[in-house]
Amino acid sequence: MDIDKDILVLMLERMWLIRNFELKVMEVHSAGEFAAAAHPYIGEEAVAVGSCLALKDTDYIAGNHRSHGHPIAKGGDINRAMAELYGKVDGYCKGKGGSMHLADFSIGILGESGIVGSSVPVATGAGLASKIGGDDFVSMVFFGDGASNQGACHESMNLASVWNLPVIFLCENNQFAVTTSFKDTVAVDHVSDRAAAYNMPGVLVDGQDCIAMYEATVQAVERARKGDGPTLIEGLTYRYEEHSLGLGRVRRGEYRSQEDIDEWKKRDPIHIHQERLISQGILTTEECKKIEDDTMKRCQDAVEFARNSEFPKPEEVFEDMWANPIPLP
Amino acid sequence: MTQTVFIEAINHATKEEMRKDSNVFIMGEDITLSVYGATQDLLSEFGDKRVLDTPLSENGFVGAAVGASLVGKRPLVETVSSFMWVAMDQFISQAAKMRYMFGGQAKLPVTFRVSMLYGSGAAAHHSDRNYPMFMNMPGMKIIVPSTPADAKGLLKTAIRDDDPCIIFEDGNLYGTRGEVPDGDEHLVPFGVANTLKSGTDVTIVAIAGGVIHSLAAAKELESQGISAEVIDPRTLVPLDKKTILDSVEKTGRLVVVDPAHKVCSAASEISSIVAQEGFWSLQAPIQKVAAEQVHIPYSQALEKLIYPDKDKIIAAVNNTLES
Numbered sequence: 001m002d003i004d005k006d007i008l009v010l011m012l013e014r015m016w017l018i019r020n021f022e023l024k025v026m027e028v029h030s031a032g033e034f035a036a037a038a039h040p041y042i043g044e045e046a047v048a049v050g051s052c053l054a055l056k057d058t059d060y061i062a063g064n065h066r067s068h069g070h071p072i073a074k075g076g077d078i079n080r081a082m083a084e085l086y087g088k089v090d091g092y093c094k095g096k097g098g099s100m101h102l103a104d105f106s107i108g109i110l111g112e113s114g115i116v117g118s119s120v121p122v123a124t125g126a127g128l129a130s131k132i133g134g135d136d137f138v139s140m141v142f143f144g145d146g147a148s149n150q151g152a153c154h155e156s157m158n159l160a161s162v163w164n165l166p167v168i169f170l171c172e173n174n175q176f177a178v179t180t181s182f183k184d185t186v187a188v189d190h191v192s193d194r195a196a197a198y199n200m201p202g203v204l205v206d207g208q209d210c211i212a213m214y215e216a217t218v219q220a221v222e223r224a225r226k227g228d229g230p231t232l233i234e235g236l237t238y239r240y241e242e243h244s245l246g247l248g249r250v251r252r253g254e255y256r257s258q259e260d261i262d263e264w265k266k267r268d269p270i271h272i273h274q275e276r277l278i279s280q281g282i283l284t285t286e287e288c289k290k291i292e293d294d295t296m297k298r299c300q301d302a303v304e305f306a307r308n309s310e311f312p313k314p315e316e317v318f319e320d321m322w323a324n325p326i327p328l329p
Numbered sequence: 330m331t332q333t334v335f336i337e338a339i340n341h342a343t344k345e346e347m348r349k350d351s352n353v354f355i356m357g358e359d360i361t362l363s364v365y366g367a368t369q370d371l372l373s374e375f376g377d378k379r380v381l382d383t384p385l386s387e388n389g390f391v392g393a394a395v396g397a398s399l400v401g402k403r404p405l406v407e408t409v410s411s412f413m414w415v416a417m418d419q420f421i422s423q424a425a426k427m428r429y430m431f432g433g434q435a436k437l438p439v440t441f442r443v444s445m446l447y448g449s450g451a452a453a454h455h456s457d458r459n460y461p462m463f464m465n466m467p468g469m470k471i472i473v474p475s476t477p478a479d480a481k482g483l484l485k486t487a488i489r490d491d492d493p494c495i496i497f498e499d500g501n502l503y504g505t506r507g508e509v510p511d512g513d514e515h516l517v518p519f520g521v522a523n524t525l526k527s528g529t530d531v532t533i534v535a536i537a538g539g540v541i542h543s544l545a546a547a548k549e550l551e552s553q554g555i556s557a558e559v560i561d562p563r564t565l566v567p568l569d570k571k572t573i574l575d576s577v578e579k580t581g582r583l584v585v586v587d588p589a590h591k592v593c594s595a596a597s598e599i600s601s602i603v604a605q606e607g608f609w610s611l612q613a614p615i616q617k618v619a620a621e622q623v624h625i626p627y628s629q630a631l632e633k634l635i636y637p638d639k640d641k642i643i644a645a646v647n648n649t650l651e652s
Contacts, residue, residue: 101431163381
């Protein structure tokens with residue numbers, strides 16, 4: 001597939017933006033600037049970036065608990081994302097959602113779900129609306145290997161298939177549901193094998209390669225826009241960090257070995273793409289470094305933005321409950 | 330005004346709103362052939378893009394309705410109260426919470442119509458009157474019509490409302506008749522109770538199917554010289570506290586009739602509001618007449634013992650008068 005040079009460079013930039021965003025989050029979290037749970041996406045950047053760049057702004061995405069990367073990949077505002085993590089009024093959800101509920105409806109980011117698998121039916125419904133309305137909007141939902149065992153996931157894939165909906169089920173198989181290996185919980189070799197049960201294509205992709213993710217998603221988008229129905233894509237990837245910040249009690253060696261982690265890090269998604277761009281003469285080493293540094297600067301600015309934003313006022317606790325408000329009981 | 334059967338009133342409201350707004354569509358189990366009667370002739374008029382039979386995947390299709398509402402559709406979902414349990418994650422984690430969680434970005438104009446099919450030997454798995462559990466969770470408007478006119482007017486208001494609405498339809502009322510205003514703009518506002526009978530001695534607040542029994546009890550009490558006021562709140566979220574409190578101020582006595590299980594019921598909430606905000610009006614302890622705190626037994630010999638009925642309501646009224 002011939003991919004526009006601007007997109008290839010944007011892939012690198014967005015992956016660095018996610019990586020550096022997460023590094024900043026870990027830094028300020030460990031400094032105690034906010035205490036709530038947050039789930040770093042480091043190591044999985046190519047999955048979100050490759051797939052989201054195959055979408056238009058008018059297409060929808062829905063995410064899960066490990067979802068800082070998805071809105072950033074779709075072009076979300078890192079200042080508002082960071083402010084949300086700080087619980088400030090300039091955050092995407094005015095401080096009401098936090099790390100697991102980033103949303104930007106203006107660019108099709110329909111929000112994330114802290115309940116594993118729970119956003120899959122919702123994204124399926126966005127695809128249903130698109131079909132009923134005769135739009136060509138595609139709906140893509142990110143979920144993990146753990147979520148692939150949820151009934152909601154299976155019900156949604158069946159619904160999307162029998163109704164022929166423009167939905168892309170994007171499984172980010174990062175190998176572990178917290179500490180439990182997918183090999184112990186998924187009855188088939190690959191999550192993508194499950195597509196057969198729902199009569200849709202199941203595509204297994206190297207999730208460390210953003211171009212592979214992009215190409216697989218472009219095909220799924222084409223299929224969806226033509227009215228040919230849903231696709232299940234499984235991106236094989238790896239979570240470098242622990243399940244969640246603040247889960248210090250989970251010791252690494254108990255469920256995965258250092259060798260395993262090191263092996264995966266040799267196939268770092270940013271490194272793979274950067275080396276490719278350099279070898280193809282699209283970017284120089286210096287230009288790559290500049291992208292790394294610039295995105296880090298933008299993430300530092302996002303931290304400053306979040307620090308300077310106000311906390312919500314007490315009366316705001318009662319706001320945003322209803323579109324057509326009713327009195328409080 | 331036209332004499333209309335309850336279930337027909339629902340059908341008429343659905344058709345009118347689907348004609349009015351092409352974003353309204355309906356889905357549910359066995360709706361194209363209208364197994365329960367409310368979706369009669371929808372398929373022939375609106376086609377299979379807007380009238381969808383779903384697989385038996387309540388969590389999946391409730392969530393799909395939520396998702397469709399997020400992006401501008403106005404889904405209407407038909408299901409059964411007891412099947413809500415398998416869809417609880419989508420009702421609670423998504424429908425109820427999304428708007429607040431996303432800082433007001435989300436608008437969810439989705440309406441769920443759920444049948445409560447109790448009282449005729451359906452046993453424990455098909456007899457749920459579960460609206461109090463949904464009252465406990467902020468974020469959903471809870472509607473409990475008791476007349477054909479309200480069934481129609483409240484459904485139309487719900488479909489036009491921009492928040493998730495759940496209409497708990499009492500299956501025992503489906504065959505009842507009543508006058509329904511003519512025309513396609515009969516809308517009943519949320520949060521406005523209906524005083525079905527005026528009285529001076531005791532206030533009976535009755536919910537859903539409890540209304541018919543309460544009116545029968547009031548009629549019998551009238552012949553005994555006791556004047557009961559019967560109020561139907563019509564919506565539990567929002568709840569018209571003022572009409573109830575004003576009535577209790579007049580009568581000094583309150584009986585709350587609720588077909589749901591009595592613990593943490595709608596009756597519990599209404600009793601607590603009156604105890605807190607209307608205490609000095611009360612001349613006697615509040616009486617709750619609600620379902621016994623056991624499961625619904627199959628045998629008619631046992632099931633009839635569970636729910637509020639005319640005799641239990643009369644006994645409760647007499648209790649308030651003896652105090």
